[in-house]
Amino acid sequence: MTTHDTYHHGDLRNALERAALELVNEKGAENFSLSEAARRAGVSPSAPYKHFAERDALLASIAAKGHRFHYGMLRTALAGVTDPAEVMRIANEVFLTFAVEQRAYYQACYLTRLDSGRYPELRIAFTRVTDVTDAAAATLRPDPDEARGLAVTCGALRYGFAGTFLFDKKKPWGDSLALARRQLGAATLAVIRGT
Secondary structure (H helix, E strand, C coil): CCHHHHHHCCHHHHHHHHHHHHHHHCCCCCCHHHHHHHHHHCCCCCHHHCCCCCHHHHHHHHHHHHHHHHHHHHHHCCCCCHHHHHHHHHHHHHHHHHHHCHHHHHHHHCCCCCHHHCEEEHHHHHHHHHHHHHHHHHHHHCHHHHHHHHHHHHEEEEEEEHHHHHCCCCCCCCCCCHHHHHHHHHHHHHHHHHC
């Protein structure tokens, strides 16, 4: 079923977001236009401007939804977890899962040049996700500079694993997300422990 088949009067914003998410999945986050999203949604080229001033506003709306989805995954995976090292490990593994299983959202969230300062909804949604690992890092490293360094290093790990899994044809794990998650988790704990 195409987006056009599911569009109903009064649901233009959601129809455009679904159409744009399909386009992101097919073409990448930076490679579609607002008029393509309108065409995919089955509406006139001018219709999107009722909700979005430009393509980046539509992309920011999708990215904010993606961050909220990612945050929901984190909350579920971290329910009852209090050890900050485990929080960091699980958060990194969840990030990889999000990147692989929600690839279009991942691209909208992390592979764009969006200025979150222009889109408060995006900034708020992104901050909720990063606050999880920043708080864990601050607990593990009371010195603010060391905490920031740990958060950045663990971030680099998750971004590296996600990029390798999604875009490297010769990835060391093949298509095994479970194996990649285990290796990312082990690498995260090694960084935390300084080993």
